[in-house]
Amino acid sequence: xxxxxxxxxxxxxxxxxxxxxxxxxxxxxxxxxxxxxxxxxxxxxxxxxxxxxxxxxxxxxxxxxxxxxxxxxxxxxxxxxxxxxxxxxxxxxxxxxxxxxxxxxxxxxxxxxxxxxxxxxxxxxxxxxxxxxxxxxxxxxxxxxxxxxxxxxxxxxxxxxxxxxxxxxxxxxxxxxxxx
Numbered sequence: 001x002x003x004x005x006x007x008x009x010x011x012x013x014x015x016x017x018x019x020x021x022x023x024x025x026x027x028x029x030x031x032x033x034x035x036x037x038x039x040x041x042x043x044x045x046x047x048x049x050x051x052x053x054x055x056x057x058x059x060x061x062x063x064x065x066x067x068x069x070x071x072x073x074x075x076x077x078x079x080x081x082x083x084x085x086x087x088x089x090x091x092x093x094x095x096x097x098x099x100x101x102x103x104x105x106x107x108x109x110x111x112x113x114x115x116x117x118x119x120x121x122x123x124x125x126x127x128x129x130x131x132x133x134x135x136x137x138x139x140x141x142x143x144x145x146x147x148x149x150x151x152x153x154x155x156x157x158x159x160x161x162x163x164x165x166x167x168x169x170x171x172x173x174x175x176x177x178x179x180x
Contacts, residue, residue, distance in 0.1 A: 073171020080108035116161035
């Protein structure tokens with residue numbers, strides 16, 4: 001039986017073999033994004049850190065953490081955006097997703113992020129809830145494209161995780177960009 005290794009990798013220390021293994025897993029888990037994930041590990045963003053569970057040379061589970069600053073009301077908040085979360089099909093239901101999510105959150109807190117934030121579909125919401133994420137979808141959330149603003153629809157579930165800031169502050173959410 002192969003030994004599973006949980007790795008936390010700063011982007012500046014990402015080695016080519018781990019990078020390639022993660023890309024292959026992302027292509028497998030998100031076949032509709034094959035073209036993008038065969039080239040990069042996140043779409044439109046560069047992670048500051050990655051948590052991955054490796055089995056020999058294969059990435060079984062993965063989470064990328066993106067650094068962003070958003071505004072909530074009048075406050076600027078440094079958030080750890082969670083992206084490209086996946087577990088290979090044959091390894092689901094074994095707690096690997098929970099392990100990489102928890103490791104990513106722990107590292108983000110240690111790195112001084114105020115809050116974690118993510119966007120997900122309804123079918124995976126329970127995964128995040130059991131890992132301490134809180135639904136904030138009813139809050140108005142705006143993102144920006146080419147000089148125009150757009151409110152996010154409620155189908156795109158918004159969740160946060162307390163890190164160094166224990167509560168999500170009151171006010172509308174401005175993502176201060178389009179790369180989400």
